[in-house]
Amino acid sequence: MQTVFIAGATGYLGRHLCSEYRKRGWHVRALVRDPGRARQLDADELISAEATLPHTLKGIMDGADLVISALGITRQAEGLAYWDVDYQANLNLLDEALRAHVPHFAYIHVLNAGQMAQVPLVAAKMAFVTSLQSASIASSVIAPSGYFSDMSDFLTMARSGRVWLFGSGAHRINPIHGADLAATAANAIARGQDWLDVGGPDVFSQSDLAKAAFAAVGKPAKITRLPDWLRKVALVLLPYLTPRRIHGPAQFFLTALGLDMVGAPHGTRHLEAHFAAITGQKLH
Template sequence: MKRVMIAGATGYLGRYLCAEYQHRGWYVIALVRNARHASPIAADQLIEAQATQSATLKGVMTGVDLVVSSVGITRQTDGLGYWDVDYQANLNLLRAAEHAGVAHFAYIHVLRAAEMAHVPMVAAKSAFVAELQRAKMTSTVVAPTGYFSDMGDFLTMAQGGRVWLFGDGSQQINPIHGADLAAATAQAVEDGLDGLDVGGPDVFTQRELAELAFASLGTAPRITFLPDVLRRIALRLLPYVAPRRINGPARFFLSALALDMVGARRGTQHLKTHFDNTLSGTTSAPVLPRSNERKNS
């Protein structure tokens, strides 16, 4: 049986990656920081290690055929920044994989990273991708457009009575559910792809996203369009007026808003259903474990 290690296994996407690979018949090893806080998770084995501390990774990848990493931070906590996690932690994983003779390394990046090189989070991720592509190992870089969970901001604004957009709201995106992204990632690896720009099955303009949010609420759309110059001013001011844990995610969000974020259309799950489930307090595509064998390292 092939063995896969999922790094970032307790995150939103990581849990779906574990479930997808277990469904495909792999022996799934979840790399977690704290096994007691990891359940429920669809993994055959849990290994405790800190990816930011290379010494804790010694020997954990013995016998592993594939490493899939979704390690990264959206909010900076514990004094760690993007270069500590999105770059260095992933580099530590890569070096450990090389030392163990792992055949393949897959990494979850972001779409249109070149156009967002000025964003600290994207810069750190891109620097790791450069290291990965120089490594003497087969690799796959998957760049998603955006998660369904990210689109919750539109629903939150609609619940507040108004959605605020920059410009004319014509930029497009096809966000993807975590389960569909996990399946697309596993298939890209199986197909031997070097990279995949990927999104969900439905393409929306930002205006259509706002309208969908209001439709889910059953209320008339109330959308205000702000001059895009305000977005650009905010990008310049954020590093000076907001703490790092806020300005980092905000700079990524504001930069992505100016771009069309459309990737190859994959998956079967639709944003309307996700919005409806969110409002009703239910979830789609549950992530259920088959077995758990805990191991501390």
């Protein structure tokens, strides 16, 4: 039986990766920082360690056939910054994988990173990808467009009665469900694919997303379009006006809102059905 070591196992995608590899008959070894968050995690082994502390990683990948890292932080807390986790912690994992002679390392990145290099979160991820690709190990980089879970902000705004968009709302995205992404990533890794830009089966404009959210909550669509220069001004001012834990993720999301985030379509799960399952509305 092959063994996969999954970092970031208790996150949204990590949980789906654990389930996918268990379904495929792999022995799943999951790295968990907080065992309390590992309830109902579909894994054979739970490894409690801190990826930011290299000495805690010694030996934990021995015998593994594959390492997958979905490790990263969205909100900077506990004194940790993106460079501490998205770069250095992943580099610590890579160093241990090399020491343990693991043959393959896969990393969950972000689509269109090159167009968001000025965003600290993305810059840290890009720096790690550079290190990974130059290391003496087979590698796969999976770059998703966005997750279904990321679209919950549209539902939140729709429930409040109004969705706010920047510009025309024409920028497009094809978000993907975590289970579909886990299966697609596993297939790409099995093929030895070195890079995959990936999204879900359906492409939406931001205006389409707003309308889908209103339909899911059963309210008439009320969309206010703000001038895009406000988004650009916010990107400049947020680091000066808000704490790092707020402006860090905001910089990423505001930058992504100004781009088309469309990856190669994969998966069978549809966002409208996901919204309907959350709200209890019937699809028409």
